[in-house]
Amino acid sequence: MKFSRSTLSTVVTVVAGLVLLAALPSAVVDTFETGRIYLFSHQFLDDLPQRFTGPGRMRFILQPAVAVFLGIRGGRIDAQTGRLPYLYALLTGADDRKALLKSGLAAVRDLVAMSIVFDVIAQFLIYGRVYPGAAVVLGPVLICLPYAMARALSLRAMRLLR
Template sequence: MTFRFFLQPGMATIAAFRDGLEDARLERTPYLSAIAFGGERRGARLWEGVISTARILILGVVIDVVYQLAFLDEFHPEESAVIAVLLAFLPYALLRGPLARVARLWIARRRQVD
């Protein structure tokens, strides 16, 4: 079960890197800023994150269901959902903006060299 605490945030980091790089290429507002202050685009940007992490969220819920049924002999769906969001979506949301900023700097340096 411990591997889950590394696997899900690791996968979320990969998804955040991929989407942050795309944000940098398109010169979009950082992810959490767009969600917090984005106005009408807030829902669309939030949905992007959900879609990007959907497989990770589903994998987390499946792992938690198997664990709960195998070791606890009962199932708590709320616990599964909360743990999946904390281990997958939260790292994704926190890392996407900073990774986009780093990618933006990297892209700017490449343009200066070329």
């Protein structure tokens, strides 16, 4: 049985959603017991250094590196099609904002979903519990920022080389 890329993307996204859904009850219990939301607490900031040294620390290198690669690929496509720089077009309300957002999300969807799953696994290994809010924030930050910056910079570089 052969799966298409969109089917695999959907499976990865569904798995990330299920992992977050499974972690939600313990996060709600933690919020009621402690009276704080982990993502907005001092404990979250205190726990950040452990993420860089604990299990899964390689994701802080690999995920942004893959996002940069995808951003460069997207920037080359933007240069070939004559589009505005990615972030500029998104922020200024260019006519093709919807198409740009869709292409950017399609490019990083799997990475974001996998980064959420990796963050959940790392949290479980490091802390013995899972905070889904932190996974939803940290995963996309590791992917979306490097992707958007690489896409814009590679577009600029391609235009300068021409």
